[in-house]
Amino acid sequence: MNLRNIPARWTSALVAVIGIAGVSLVLVAVLSIAEGFRAALEFSGSEDVAIVLRRGSTDELTSGLGQTSIPVITDAPGIRRTAAGAALVSPELFVIVDTKLRNKDTTANTPLRGVSPMAPRLRKNFELLQGRLAHEGTNEVIIGNGVAQQYEGLAVGRIVRWGSNDWHIVGRFSDRGGIAESEVWADAALVQQVFNRGASYQSARVRLTSVAAFQAFKDALDRDPRVNLRVERETVFYAEQQQLMQKLVSGLGWTLATMMGLGAILAALNTMYNAVASRVREIATLRAMGFGAAPVIASVLIESLVLGAVGGLLGGVLAYLLLNGMRSSTLNFQTFSQMTYAFTVTPRLLLTGIVYGLVLTFLAGLLPGIRAARTPITTGLREL
């Protein structure tokens, strides 16, 4: 009697597993984007680098630093100096330019950052991959690796027009997946001029003598009556920068997973009702022996949960195999610029996929389990 049931059960179990796997795949894939953001931003920040903005600004775009603030910042205590005695400070400004995307007919916002020659020494993962650094005071730019991959016509040796200026690409750099890779770096003074920014900057990055030097540096600037500044550790600033995006993307992931989950529950519910229906007599026999409702419900739930665990894991593993490490880019709504990221399927996300699969199949197994436990034993025993 049970042999006959196996083929039918198999297909129905397979449908349930595939349904759960699909949901888990989508969930893990979308969450791995959020994870990728987090990784990029977390990876980019250094504990011993401080970022200085105007007080009250939440990001570089809304910040502005007047010309007079820069010497005050540079004179503050705790700043590391080069052997020659130059302070490791990079006043920067940040504009957004349009660039055509590779293989698409659309353009996207590219962050163009005006930097000082100190900028590479303020990014812990900076590494020149090709060409050379730009000379100060010229129209030379260097491009992040993510930028080079995303946009058309951005390569070392090429000339691009942004604003009213032609820019000469002389180098390409890596930030090992960090956010600087999504940027183009140009001479700060020229960016100010081309984009009519006068002598103002938006932020200043400062390398400190040590991680502990931060508090003294911040206190000095906070107390200085000549300026009105916000001083943050770079790590803290980045964590804040990606919060909105992470929330948006995670929200999207869970919304999709909830909607698809309803479908998957129906498939799993159907499977479990079939499973229970084909075992009514078995269940009745166990109960005739004296087994109570709890073990009956538990046995149905366990079978259902096995389907959920298998489906959840399958979806997560598929997401890992198909997407992990794949680079893509999207608009960061907080900075209004493209940001490249890598799909990052972490063990935690795999676990999330499995747990979600378990939750879905728990719900799907509960009703059939309760029904199995409620069927009168005498009725169950009459079943063929």
Next chain:
Amino acid sequence: MQDNVAHPDAPQATDRVVQLRGVTKLYTRGGEVVRVLEMLDLDLPRGDFVALMGPSGSGKTTLLNLIGGLDRPTEGSIEVDGLAIDRLSSAALGRWRADHVGFVFQMYNLLPVLSAERNVELPLLLTKLSRRERLQRVHTALALVGLEDRARHRPRELSGGQEQRVGIARAIVTDPTLLLCDEPTGDLDRKSGDEILDLLRALNQEFGKTIIMVTHDPRAAERANRTLHLDKGRLERQTH
């Protein structure tokens, strides 16, 4: 057993293991009342081996289920070993069945995914026995039905007769007060059926098991000590 001490002058009471008084069972089906059993009285002494016969739909399974505590009478009382089982809560009834009743089914009702050994062990999972003690009992039961060498086989690797012997081993492994068999040979060929009947007879004669066996087969009924006929909801006794 306490009853025995309390009423030393009533030997009949000691020997009586099943007592039904005025048992009526009604089913309602589609608004229509089906009277399956009508004011039934029955007394069975300990160590009896009764065959229960009757036309299809006469209520044999219903009666067996009532005695085994799988169902409750609409009216009347059922006592087994002095305990009014019709008054037990369903949880208590479940525990009582686990301790006192072994069921043997026409279709064996073994769990296909479990080995013979594991199937027989199932009822013992409700006891406090250790795993070692359980296995010991399982092997005693399997030896009793002559299937010690098939302990690791799955049901589908066994013949029908062997499956039913596993079913019997499972029913007796807890050493129950009552062994209730619903057409235990109904699905077997004559030879296998005879072996099952020999086994039941041995369990009754050598181990003193009280057995109630529903059957359609008069030859099977002959192997019992006596036969009860159920017809139109009433019992008529017939001895041979």
